[in-house]
Amino acid sequence: xxxxxGKAAIVGIGEVPTGHYPERTFADAALTVAEMAIKxxxxxxxxxxxxxxxxxxxxxxxxGNIVCSQMIEALGLGSHAKSNFQxxxxxxxxxxxxxxxxxxxxxxxxxxxxxxxxDQMGTQLDLETAISTFSKVSVSPEYETPYGWSQLGLxxxxxxxxxxxxxxxxxxxxxxxxxxxxxxxLNPNAMMRTPRTVDEILESPMISTPVRKRxxxxxxxxxxAYIVTSPERARDLTDQPAYILGMGSKCTNFTTTQQxxxxxxxxxxxxxxxxxxxxxxxxxxxxxxxxxxxxxxILISLEILGICKPGTAGKFVEDGNIxxxxxxxxxxxxxxxxxxxxxxxxxxxxxxxxxxxVMGKAGDRQVPNIKYAVETATGGVGMDxxxxxxxxxx
Amino acid sequence: MSNYKKPLPLITPTSKxxxxxxxxxKLLYQQCLDCGQVIFFPQSICPxxxxxxxxxxxxxxxxxxxxxxxxxxxxxxxxxxxxxxxxAIVEMDEGYKMMTNIxxxxxxxxxxxxxxxxxxxxxxxxxxLPKFRKPK
Ligand SMILES: [Zn+2]
Numbered sequence: 001x002x003x004x005x006g007k008a009a010i011v012g013i014g015e016v017p018t019g020h021y022p023e024r025t026f027a028d029a030a031l032t033v034a035e036m037a038i039k040x041x042x043x044x045x046x047x048x049x050x051x052x053x054x055x056x057x058x059x060x061x062x063x064g065n066i067v068c069s070q071m072i073e074a075l076g077l078g079s080h081a082k083s084n085f086q087x088x089x090x091x092x093x094x095x096x097x098x099x100x101x102x103x104x105x106x107x108x109x110x111x112x113x114x115x116x117x118x119d120q121m122g123t124q125l126d127l128e129t130a131i132s133t134f135s136k137v138s139v140s141p142e143y144e145t146p147y148g149w150s151q152l153g154l155x156x157x158x159x160x161x162x163x164x165x166x167x168x169x170x171x172x173x174x175x176x177x178x179x180x181x182x183x184x185x186l187n188p189n190a191m192m193r194t195p196r197t198v199d200e201i202l203e204s205p206m207i208s209t210p211v212r213k214r215x216x217x218x219x220x221x222x223x224x225a226y227i228v229t230s231p232e233r234a235r236d237l238t239d240q241p242a243y244i245l246g247m248g249s250k251c252t253n254f255t256t257t258q259q260x261x262x263x264x265x266x267x268x269x270x271x272x273x274x275x276x277x278x279x280x281x282x283x284x285x286x287x288x289x290x291x292x293x294x295x296x297x298i299l300i301s302l303e304i305l306g307i308c309k310p311g312t313a314g315k316f317v318e319d320g321n322i323x324x325x326x327x328x329x330x331x332x333x334x335x336x337x338x339x340x341x342x343x344x345x346x347x348x349x350x351x352x353x354x355x356x357x358v359m360g361k362a363g364d365r366q367v368p369n370i371k372y373a374v375e376t377a378t379g380g381v382g383m384d385x386x387x388x389x390x391x392x393x394x
Numbered sequence: 395m396s397n398y399k400k401p402l403p404l405i406t407p408t409s410k411x412x413x414x415x416x417x418x419x420k421l422l423y424q425q426c427l428d429c430g431q432v433i434f435f436p437q438s439i440c441p442x443x444x445x446x447x448x449x450x451x452x453x454x455x456x457x458x459x460x461x462x463x464x465x466x467x468x469x470x471x472x473x474x475x476x477x478x479x480x481x482a483i484v485e486m487d488e489g490y491k492m493m494t495n496i497x498x499x500x501x502x503x504x505x506x507x508x509x510x511x512x513x514x515x516x517x518x519x520x521x522x523l524p525k526f527r528k529p530k
Contacts, residue, residue, distance in 0.1 A: 206466050
């Protein structure tokens, strides 16, 4: 296999605030983040020959339009562009698009690739309809639909088993949310910026045991974009690109029922593959942008990443290690639980935050002296695990 | 006319065999005659070796509770009148997992890894759903 380490870099990012923005149109938000990424990269737009729009969940017409080169026309790329095609793997679309964009650049098929996500999960979907619709997706219609599965039920079942296996406490689960809210308070693009203590989180109503209301993510509108180009071009464009050093993946299942019982063992190869490519160990990680959806996901992922030994992530979080000022800052945008859940964009926001931290553009929440950042993503009902390593140097 | 309002399983040539089994009090699963893999959800092609040589077998209906959640709120709308209800995944003694509901069991008795047994819940004339409970 071709060595992909340092063969591509993220050179520009764009993002608009996540939340409920009924006045912000889909096309405007998508165009705005693309323009922000182009300006951030200081790149001539004629170098962008490929646009990858991520799947839109809230509206199939918006998705159809963005699949059919809406961005090429809006950005005036038509005289130079070669391709516009969608990448979509739900929550893991960040990792999937990063793989495709990096490979296109590394092989020379593309000079620069623009990845754009935009969705309006907050204002285009009626919440009750959304819960009912999502309860039928990534679910077996023959053997699961009759039992009342939901995304929240999935979070409940995963947290229940994790607490049973590890002895993690409700306070430790709540501590994940407390930490994410602290980060979100420092992120102007986040939706849930009010800090919440562990006690406040545990006082919120029980929704689907053991998941309480303040352990849930909230559907939101959002958009983000990033640009990938070669390391040579990256050095011309910017003092500090985010070099793509490692990528690793595992894809295991479609339904919740068939998810591996021991996720840490089943998905660890994703981390091992990424670390081997990057030439690092978990000890080298300076900041970890971990995909959440639910708090237990962050605990399981800390163990998959080898940052914590199996069963110890709850204590690690409860001791303040992932919060601002902690030993290993994690999910510094607040992740989906505090920045907001924008459909396939939750992972894009997490990847963009990893690049932002590596490029030193994270403002009040900038983690100092970063050499290596990891980022993760998971799609479906927990169908896959992706780990990426970004770094300041090749 | 049934007044059952929740989603019924999709009936296909394969799932019809399973649900006909449930209606007659038998919990069925499959095994591949070529590679021996236990198969559930039922399939027409073995996911182990892609063989079509698959046989139906009858489960003893016993297993353990892998995980569960008691849904109090924010259920899919078709289930909102049922809250709180127990959504669960059970691991059968024959070595496969099923999604189900735990019924006829006090909530505070429900724990991961507890033993469970099948109970057949006839929800319409055509469809009987396998659900589980703590053995009496
Ligand atoms: Zn077979």
